Amino acid sequence: MSSLIQKFNKTFGADMAGPVIAFVVVMVIFGLGADNFLSLGTFGSVAFQLPELGLLTLAMLLPLLTGGINLSVTFTANLSGLAAASVLQAFGGVDASGGAFVIAVAAAVATGAAAGLMTGAAIAYTRAHPILVTLSMMIFLRGLGEFLTRGGDVSGFPSYMEPIGHGSIFGLPIPLLIFIACVGVWQVLLTRSKLGFGLLMIGSNVEAGQYSGLNTRRIIMLVYTLSGVMCAIAGIIMLARFNSVRIGHGESYLLITVLAAFLGGINPFGGFGRVLPVFVALVVLQLLSSGLNLMGANQHLATALWGVLMIVVMAARTIVSSYFASRRKKI
């Protein structure tokens, strides 16, 4: 048993244990409890719902790893979506050409990046706490978005947008493929790039990073800019899925992204964490909500259970680590 655990830790990392155990538990409970849980239908619903929350969680992940947070992820996403929508509308709405789509995507990414860069610069140069800066940004973006849309929906997009939200390639939903590609990019960024190395280092000690020659301001600005870009991708997916843009779309995802990150073993104080456990944690959250849905439970109950799951995982982590600590002492 212990050698199995060691092998698992070596391959996936110890932080993978929590999400994987939660995954197995959820699969077993719903597999036994709901007749049609282990079906393509469940897979389909999870696969389509996962990417929105997933992309926003990726946007949240980098700031969390630096010991910060980005509270403006959902509004950055929707404002980026709004930028894309405006471009499409300007080029004829439903009749907009493929070229217009490219410009729309560029506009969305530029909007997300600009919002992120502003946030990052404010944090890097004023040294204000990221909670304060991104809270201000969140309120600013929401206000700006509501002002621009008069609080309503913007809709009427060309039909080729639909597959981005609902289409599949070889049976795999396109949003899921986009999300998995983004997970891959983040994985490489965190494990192999200088930026990833630097952001983890300053996550646990900014000053030690400075004294070793890391450009901490540049790292912070890049982190929030990339977070904004990831929001923009989420914004485009949401635009395509709802076939409309509304500044308040997915507002409730904000704190769930933080939850998913912590469930995936991200250190709340920064400096430590990996993408893959977060990915598994996201899958678990979606499975939980889809399974309850299948059993006919109220959707709000699913949200409540997400909270319970988090507490259970935290408690389990404490118990497991103290068990290993006591064993280590005896060896």
Added chain:
Amino acid sequence: MMSAEPLLSLKNIKITFGGVRALKGVSFEVNPGEVHCLAGENGCGKSTLIKIITGVYKPEDGAEFSFDGQPITAMTPSMAQSLGIQVIWQDLALFGEMTVAENIGFQYAVSGKYGLVDKRAMEKAAEKALARLGVSLDLHLPLKELPIAQRQIVAIARALVGEARLVFMDEPTASLTQSETDYLIEIVRNLSASGVAVVFVSHRLAEVLEISDRMTVLRDGALVGVFPVEGMTQSRVTELMTGRNFDSAVIAADHDDQPVVLSVKNLSRANEFDNISFDLRRGETLGVTGLLGAGRTELALTLFGMRRPHSGEIVLDGETVHFGSNREAIRAGVAYLSEDRLSLGLNQPQSIADNLVMASLDRILSSGLISPPKKENVVAHWISALGVKIGKPEDPIRTLSGGNQQRVAIAKWLAIGPKILILDAPTVGVDVGARAGIFEIVRKLAAEGLSIILISDEPPEVYFNADRIIHMAEGRIKATYDPRQMSLTDLEGKVYA
């Protein structure tokens, strides 16, 4: 002082952790009112012994334990407290936001009548404790506004409130300047005169010899012996602690035939240092000493590009440089080992490997990405080159001893391929034995042609390891010395004058 009955007596103390005998049948005695030194390198069992005395750990069967003539079968932390055994750990465990009175009279805050805090009783107790030490402090000042030496006093005063009869002080002078240390020593004398026994745990041998009556030396969990301090020399104590004999000899040599690598001309920064000029040649070690606040670290940070000089010139390899940041300095081959290893020099929670490559990432890239095999090679190379003792490179660096951490910190800078290595207080928190190891590395690096600036407030370190010594005081160069033309006592006299 020579009462027949020891206050504390331990015999045959054994304890095992994880299959390792941490204490191998140690005995330890403290007389009433005595100042006793507990000496030994890190990991020799000093802290474990203190934790047994205060009931945190249980010794194995066969131990004999008595306090004030009464045999004690099972010590507990609360029993230790009520017997008047107090420990002041190095981190002091004080509350920065609370006032002096609140810190000293803390137990009144948790045990007042009706669950209320009795402020008057608290202040009275604080005043009494401070008076006993012969000190007066503003009781209402928040602790964080006091210098470290006075916080130390507050910690001692708090121990006295608990009617202490035996006080252990763990590395009390580690972060103090010479004058603050003198002040503390005076306090300890007062304490001892009022009948409280003090056990001093310290690395700094000079003050141990000055203050203690007797010393107990531990090595690798075993008792080396109990010695009267009178007639003891520093080198003898080092030998007892490490079991090795460190021959100290001046290594200073001329480097006039070597090219000048760094030339500092009239460098100044307002309120920090003024008109500093010196040359550093290839393979030369320049010692910089002086009391804390002499401007040494500020000068080093300016050479390292983290501060801008207000006037003057830094010439590196014949070219005047204006570093905009330490990244430019690093690229130009200037490395700076911080005096504060815990928060600035190393990233304590992160791995040994990551700490080691932190400054030299560009050297382990392959098509723009960090190459794991290159990283592994670099880490393995330096770990073996500097003889760092580690478990796995992935372990957090905080799991290493001070000496091994410092070796990794040095390796981090060697990995950039520096021309100049500035070592700021490289032996702070490093054991006596491990210090010798660090200086062995420094000498070897100098012999290989690296130019080194060695900053230390301990004159013997620069005296025995530098080719030339700059004496800084109040931001200016007071004098430049050649170790070959003076004795260590001369140097110490000048620095402490």
